[in-house]
Amino acid sequence: MANVTLKNLTKIYPASEKNAAFTAVKGINLEIRDREFMVLVGPSGCGKSTTLRMIAGLEEISGGDITIGDQVVNNVLPKDRDIAMVFQNYALYPHMSVYNNMGFGLKLRKFSKAEIDRRVREAAAMLGLENLLDRKPKALSGGQRQRVAVGRAIVRQPKVFLFDEPLSNLDAKMRVSTRTEISKLHARLNATMIYVTHDQVEAMTMGDRICVMKDGQIMQVDEPLTLYNRPDNLYVAGFIGSPAMNLVPGTLRAESEKLTFTERGAAFGLELPARLSRAARGQAGREVILGIRPEDMTELGRDGDGVSAELELDLAEPMGAETYLYLQGGECDVIARVPPRSDYQTGQKVRLRFDLEKIHLFDAETELAIR
Amino acid sequence: MPSLPLSPQKARREWKLYFFIVPSLLLVGVFSYFPAGSAIFHSLFDWQGGDAKQFVGFDNFRRALGDKVLWNAFGTVACLMLFNLFKMIPSILMAVLIHRLRSDRWQYFYRVLLVVPMIVPHLVTLFIWKFFLDPNLGILNRVLDFTGGKSALVWIDHVFGWGIFFENAPIGWLSQPELILPALFLWGFPWIGSVGVLIYLAGLQSIGSEVYEAAELDGIGPIGKFFYIELPLILTQVRLSVVLLIIGTIQGYGLQLLLLGDSGGPGGRGMVPGLWMYNRAFIAGDFGYACAIGIILFIFIFTLTVINNRYVRVDK
Amino acid sequence: MSAAINSDVVGSRKRRDWPQHGILWALILVELLPFYMMLQVSFKNNAQFIQNPWLPASPGAWHWENWSFAFTLIAPYVANTIFVAVTGTLLTLFFAVLGAYFFARYRMPCSNLLWSVFMILMMLPSIANLIPLFILLKELHLLNTLWALVAVGTAGGQVFNIFVLRNFIEDLPKDLFEAAEMDGASHFQQIVNIVLPMCSPILGTLAILAFLGKWNDFLLPLIILRDKELFTLGVGLIYLDGEYVKHWGQVMAAYFMAALPVIVIFLFTMRLFVRGLSQGAIKG
Numbered sequence: 001m002a003n004v005t006l007k008n009l010t011k012i013y014p015a016s017e018k019n020a021a022f023t024a025v026k027g028i029n030l031e032i033r034d035r036e037f038m039v040l041v042g043p044s045g046c047g048k049s050t051t052l053r054m055i056a057g058l059e060e061i062s063g064g065d066i067t068i069g070d071q072v073v074n075n076v077l078p079k080d081r082d083i084a085m086v087f088q089n090y091a092l093y094p095h096m097s098v099y100n101n102m103g104f105g106l107k108l109r110k111f112s113k114a115e116i117d118r119r120v121r122e123a124a125a126m127l128g129l130e131n132l133l134d135r136k137p138k139a140l141s142g143g144q145r146q147r148v149a150v151g152r153a154i155v156r157q158p159k160v161f162l163f164d165e166p167l168s169n170l171d172a173k174m175r176v177s178t179r180t181e182i183s184k185l186h187a188r189l190n191a192t193m194i195y196v197t198h199d200q201v202e203a204m205t206m207g208d209r210i211c212v213m214k215d216g217q218i219m220q221v222d223e224p225l226t227l228y229n230r231p232d233n234l235y236v237a238g239f240i241g242s243p244a245m246n247l248v249p250g251t252l253r254a255e256s257e258k259l260t261f262t263e264r265g266a267a268f269g270l271e272l273p274a275r276l277s278r279a280a281r282g283q284a285g286r287e288v289i290l291g292i293r294p295e296d297m298t299e300l301g302r303d304g305d306g307v308s309a310e311l312e313l314d315l316a317e318p319m320g321a322e323t324y325l326y327l328q329g330g331e332c333d334v335i336a337r338v339p340p341r342s343d344y345q346t347g348q349k350v351r352l353r354f355d356l357e358k359i360h361l362f363d364a365e366t367e368l369a370i371r
Numbered sequence: 372m373p374s375l376p377l378s379p380q381k382a383r384r385e386w387k388l389y390f391f392i393v394p395s396l397l398l399v400g401v402f403s404y405f406p407a408g409s410a411i412f413h414s415l416f417d418w419q420g421g422d423a424k425q426f427v428g429f430d431n432f433r434r435a436l437g438d439k440v441l442w443n444a445f446g447t448v449a450c451l452m453l454f455n456l457f458k459m460i461p462s463i464l465m466a467v468l469i470h471r472l473r474s475d476r477w478q479y480f481y482r483v484l485l486v487v488p489m490i491v492p493h494l495v496t497l498f499i500w501k502f503f504l505d506p507n508l509g510i511l512n513r514v515l516d517f518t519g520g521k522s523a524l525v526w527i528d529h530v531f532g533w534g535i536f537f538e539n540a541p542i543g544w545l546s547q548p549e550l551i552l553p554a555l556f557l558w559g560f561p562w563i564g565s566v567g568v569l570i571y572l573a574g575l576q577s578i579g580s581e582v583y584e585a586a587e588l589d590g591i592g593p594i595g596k597f598f599y600i601e602l603p604l605i606l607t608q609v610r611l612s613v614v615l616l617i618i619g620t621i622q623g624y625g626l627q628l629l630l631l632g633d634s635g636g637p638g639g640r641g642m643v644p645g646l647w648m649y650n651r652a653f654i655a656g657d658f659g660y661a662c663a664i665g666i667i668l669f670i671f672i673f674t675l676t677v678i679n680n681r682y683v684r685v686d687k
Numbered sequence: 688m689s690a691a692i693n694s695d696v697v698g699s700r701k702r703r704d705w706p707q708h709g710i711l712w713a714l715i716l717v718e719l720l721p722f723y724m725m726l727q728v729s730f731k732n733n734a735q736f737i738q739n740p741w742l743p744a745s746p747g748a749w750h751w752e753n754w755s756f757a758f759t760l761i762a763p764y765v766a767n768t769i770f771v772a773v774t775g776t777l778l779t780l781f782f783a784v785l786g787a788y789f790f791a792r793y794r795m796p797c798s799n800l801l802w803s804v805f806m807i808l809m810m811l812p813s814i815a816n817l818i819p820l821f822i823l824l825k826e827l828h829l830l831n832t833l834w835a836l837v838a839v840g841t842a843g844g845q846v847f848n849i850f851v852l853r854n855f856i857e858d859l860p861k862d863l864f865e866a867a868e869m870d871g872a873s874h875f876q877q878i879v880n881i882v883l884p885m886c887s888p889i890l891g892t893l894a895i896l897a898f899l900g901k902w903n904d905f906l907l908p909l910i911i912l913r914d915k916e917l918f919t920l921g922v923g924l925i926y927l928d929g930e931y932v933k934h935w936g937q938v939m940a941a942y943f944m945a946a947l948p949v950i951v952i953f954l955f956t957m958r959l960f961v962r963g964l965s966q967g968a969i970k971g
Contacts (some may be wrong), residue, residue: 016376058865060381079871091866097882104880106871152866375792388789388874394872395786395845402820402842403808409819420822424894428896430854465714468707488718490953493940494921499721499930508935510724561717609853623816629925645814652818656730665815672812680810 001069001157001190004055010063011050019166024050027064035226037186037193039207042156042201042239047216048196049164053192056085056162066358069159072362084153085162089169090145092137092152098124099133102151126188127181130355143174150182154189163195167202191261200240204228234367237291237360243324245293248332249364254284261290261361264332268309273356279371280361288370291360294324294337300351308354309334316344325350343354397492398632414666418659420652431663438494444635446642450552451643452620458562459612465563466571467601471593482569489565497629500558504630506541515542545631548638555641558630567612574605614679618672625647644668729753729939736935750936757940763916765948767875771836771919777838779844779897786845788878792864808846808957821910831913831930840901848893854935855886868914902949922944 007275010024025047030199032038053059055066059079065072073081084105091134092101101105103116104124111119124130127147137145146166153161163182183206186193197203203210204224212219212227212235219239220232231237237245250263251273259277262269272280280286296322311334313329325336327350336352361370377385402639414431435441469481488496503509515521521542522612528536535549536542544554578600602609616649624645633650635642642650645668653662712739727743728736732750773876789795790802820839821830829835859881883890905921927941 014376014378049731056869057867060384062378078869081727082871085866085869087862089860089862091860091862093863093867093880096880102467104867108871108876152870351816377796381793382796383871385793385795388793388795391785391789393851396783396801396804398782398838398842399805399808399845401814401823402839403811406816406819406823407811407813409823410739410815413819421733461714465711468711472707477708481715484715487722490950491722491946492920492949494903494905494924495946496721498924498942499725499939501928502935502938503721503724507737508740510740521718556889561714563714563718584711618812629905648814649817652821658822659819661818662815665818669812669815672814675811676810676812 001034003034003036003069004160004192004194005067006030006055006064007067008064009051009054009061009066011047011054011059013060024216026056028216028218030211030218030221031192032192035190035192037183037195037206037208039203039210040194040196040213041198041203041210042213042219043198045215047215048213051213052085052164052194052196054368055160056083057081070242083162084156084158084160085164086146086149086153086166088165090137090149092145092148092191094137097134097136098129098140098148098151101137101148102155105152105156110187110337111304113281117263119155119157120151123151126154126185127151143178145237146170146178147181150185154185158238159192161189161191161193163193165197166195166198167199174203182206199227201242204240210240212239230369231291231360234289236363237362237369241293243294243335243337244290245360247362248290248292248333248334249270250288250290252280252284252286252288259284261288263290263309263330263332265332267311267330267332270308270354270356272361273359276359276361276370280317285371287364289362289364289367291362292334292354294335296355296358297334297339297352297353298340299325299336300353302351304351304353306353307351308356310349310351313344313346313350315346318342327352410662410665413659414662416503416659418662419656420658424659427659430609431660432667434660435663435667440642441640441644441647443639444642444647447552447641448533448621448643451555452617454556455616455620456613458559459564459567459609459616461562462564462567463571463605463609466575466605467570467597470572470575470601482572485563485565485568488563493631494625496559497626501545501630504544504554504558506543506546509544509644511544512542546637549641551631551638551640553635555626555630569607570612571605574608578604614675618675618679621675622668622672694888714948725939727935727944729757729936729943731936733935745919753934753936753940756937760927760937761920762942764918764920765944767833767917768902768919768921769948771833771840772898775837775840775844775901776850776894776897778841778846780894783845783852783893784882784890785846786849786879787856788874788882790849790853791856792874805846805849809850813843817906817910820907824911831917832911833917833919835911836901836904836908836919839907840904844897844900848897851889851893855889856882859885873924891956895952898952899949944950 006028008166009025010023010027010028013019013022013024017020023244028047028051030038040051042048043068050059054061055068057076061074061186065074067073068083069079090293095105098318101122102120104118120133121130124133127150129144129147129151132140132144132148137148140148146169149166166182167178170178179202180189182195186206195202195206208223209221209223211221214235220227220236222230227236227240231240231245234247238247248263250261250269253260253262253269255271258273259280260269261272282287297308309329311329313325314325314328314333317324317326320335322338323344325337325338327334336350362368363370413424416429417427417430418424467480472478472481503511506512508621512521516522521536524536524542526539528534533549535547542550544550544557577585582600583596586600622645624643627641627643627646628649630636631641633646633654635646635650644664647660648664648668651657651664726846730749730753731739731744732753734745735748735750786805790798824830824835824839827835828913829838863881864877867881872880891951903921905919905925908919909925912918915926918926924945925944927938
């Protein structure tokens with residue numbers, strides 16, 4: 001069984017002459033299931049790489065436990081943890097051929113030449129590297145080097161694969177194709193993979209589950225679409241999805257039986273749907289943040305009804321298949337995705353209807369979703 | 372890039388790494404620190420090299436202060452230092468000359484040619500020069516005879532009454548006390564230090580041709596170019612060379628030992644402090660005193676090094 | 688680039704370099720004179736030399752036996768020196784790489800303290816060390832051995848080489864070491880598979896410098912070697928020089944042979960060295 005359990009995992013960097021002590025990872029708990037593709041995503045400094053490196057054994061654990069399979073590996077050396085890692089800068093041995101790069105770990109573990117040869121060639125075939133086995137890394141392109149780095153991990157047949165932002169150094173096009181290759185690899189090898197990235201698109205497209213991190217803590221762990229549709233907090237809501245979800249601050253008011261939301265600058269107000277009314281019952285006067293995704297807004301013509309807000313257009317960005325409208329009103333700025341049209345004028349009034357089934361509400365203070 | 376300090380557990384886990392530094396530490400401790408400490412210790416003793424020592428406090432140092440030979444030796448070294456500073460000039464000039472050549476191919480050619488004198492071991496060069504200075508077979512005397520230089524020297528000798536150069540006697544460069552310093556000056560002619568030239572050349576490479584063109588327009592001649600353009604730019608390397616030269620000349624004695632023998636040649640004119648230290652220890656067997664001389668030199672040079680690091684290096 | 692003025696510039700006088708070439712050639716010829724003399728005298732006997740000191744003797748009259756005599760004379764010295772220089776260089780660099788790795792890889796506790804131990808030595812002149820060193824070697828019963836020269840030479844080379852190598856190892860990408868760690872490489876294996884291949888240029892330069900230093904060393908050998916069979920080149924040449932009656936032809940041949948191994952090494956590494964010296968000086 002190749003599941004990985006993080007229990008109360010903490011990493012503190014001790015104080016030095018120049019800096020105070022810094023807690024990079026604050027007691028996180030995470031269960032990565034056997035054969036799962038788990039993505040750790042978050043901005044720089046959120047602790048995702050540190051967590052990965054602790055799982056790898058390249059960083060010492062300040063507190064908590066890491067269990068791989070049924071073994072607590074806190075004090076186990078990296079090479080004995082039955083894991084393999086793909087580094088951001090590939091970390092290929094420059095003086096060895098591709099073949100030897102891939103076989104090095106096996107050679108050190110005293111595998112037989114025949115076995116090494118078998119595994120290396122098998123991995124090379126999987127990755128399309130058969131013709132490059134004799135080349136040295138400097139004669140390879142970035143994408144090829146990346147594949148060699150992956151190949152080096154594959155031949156070890158580890159329990160867990162670790163990926164540390166492997167696509168950051170590739171150009172955009174390469175990134176897309178390599179992304180699909182890694183996903184296919186996961187399907188083929190059916191192994192547990194833990195993948196770190198700062199790119200939420202990578203996370204959404206590749207992960208079985210995604211773990212969103214911020215400031216050393218886990219914000220939410222869920223399947224991609226769940227994160228997309230049911231963010232637990234403000235941070236996740238704003239992090240997942242591009243363009244980001246619109247987050248509009250405002251207040252809740254009670255009007256007869258119903259609760260309404262009023263934008264802080266009084267640009268618009270709307271009645272909450274039943275589910276949200278129920279969840280926010282008795283919290284009139286509360287400061288909240290309304291969340292609505294750009295694609296959940298429809299533009300209404302002059303006569304259309306059910307208008308939620310009428311806002312002023314700042315800028316229209318035609319993307320071809322659709323147009324992004326940058327709108328403002330009161331104290332809020334909002335982006336809407338609408339079908340493509342070319343006759344927008346700055347300053348014109350745009351009438352929008354929000355899909356009330358898709359709106360979210362977050363407490364302004366706790367930042368948690370109100371459900 | 373240099374690493375952050377390790378967490379205590381990591382450090383504990385990597386304890387075996389300390390083994391990597393042990394051999395170097397041992398070597399350095401035994402063969403560098405121990406002798407240094409021993410020198411300081413023994414400079415306070417009357418010690419003939421055996422087990423018998425007698426503590427004499429600072430007597431050795433007092434003796435050194437009154438030691439005429441030692442003082443003369445320092446004087447000689449000062450003189451040699453001036454010689455050596457002067458001898459830096461040909462290297463600089465050569466670097467400038469090569470640098471000003473038109474063709475890059477010729478430049479490369481000369482650079483390669485310069486490597487030749489660098490290859491031959493210093494020792495061999497030294498001995499060949501000793502051969503040159505030989506009164507009977509040496510070519511220096513032959514050249515002087517041939518070019519009439521000898522006659523000129525004899526004539527000047529008459530005028531000043533030196534009593535050194537004689538018509539019928541071959542000039543004893545290394546056997547006449549008065550000629551020893553001149554011999555030390557002459558050796559190595561034309562005084563081109565390949566390493567120095569190459570380093571200065573490298574420094575000069577960084578000057579762009581626009582500077583020269585501007586100078587042309589300003590009407591600055593070749594000598595002006597040297598003082599205004601080239602010299603300032605290689606000043607750092609020159610300064611470094613000067614410092615190394617001074618420190619090296621003060622403590623050096625291998626040259627004198629080989630050319631003149633362990634007493635500094637006839638009349639002891641070639642005696643330098645380092646040689647006197649060697650002499651007192653290995654010829655006279657006065658190890659304690661020799662240590663004291665060594666410590667004096669040590670303090671001298673250490674002070675110079677500190678001054679260099681603090682004041683000279685900073686404005687680099 | 689050279690300082691030559693672009694001849695496309697309007698109005699510039701086309702300066703001939705002949706005077707410069709002239710001076711340069713004059714300087715170089717005088718500079719190379721000793722070696723020319725060494726070569727041509729080595730083929731003469733003393734009589735020929737006295738007759739005709741300047742020009743080479745005619746090939747028919749060349750005294751080849753000067754060379755064979757010099758060879759038998761010098762060969763043992765050369766062998767000893769090769770032993771001391773090669774062993775010394777290998778050991779020096781071996782220990783220096785280990786030491787530099789210690790400092791560069793992690794900042795272990797007490798690392799700063801240990802580093803100062805080495806750096807202080809850089810500032811300390813070793814002039815006074817000779818005498819106690821002699822006595823120390825005597826106590827260790829290492830007088831009159833070549834191993835003493837190897838040991839002292841190795842110790843002397845540590846500080847500089849560790850200093851230089853530390854910087855180079857610190858510049859190597861850290862994740863390369865981490866990948867090796869995960870592949871299961873011990874620190875020593877990491878040195879062999881990462882540090883050595885990636886630092887080979889600087890290691891080569893350092894090796895040459897170390898080798899040359901040991902080759903030219905004569906002071907310590909002079910005072911500690913007693914047996915003629917053990918003499919290194921430095922001492923051997925001094926000894927040769929001390930003989931009263933000198934057959935200069937043989938002596939010159941001996942000098943040339945003393946220089947030969949170094950010349951051979953240089954011929955192989957020359958391009959690297961000239962380029963390296965110039966580039967290194969620009970960067971640093």
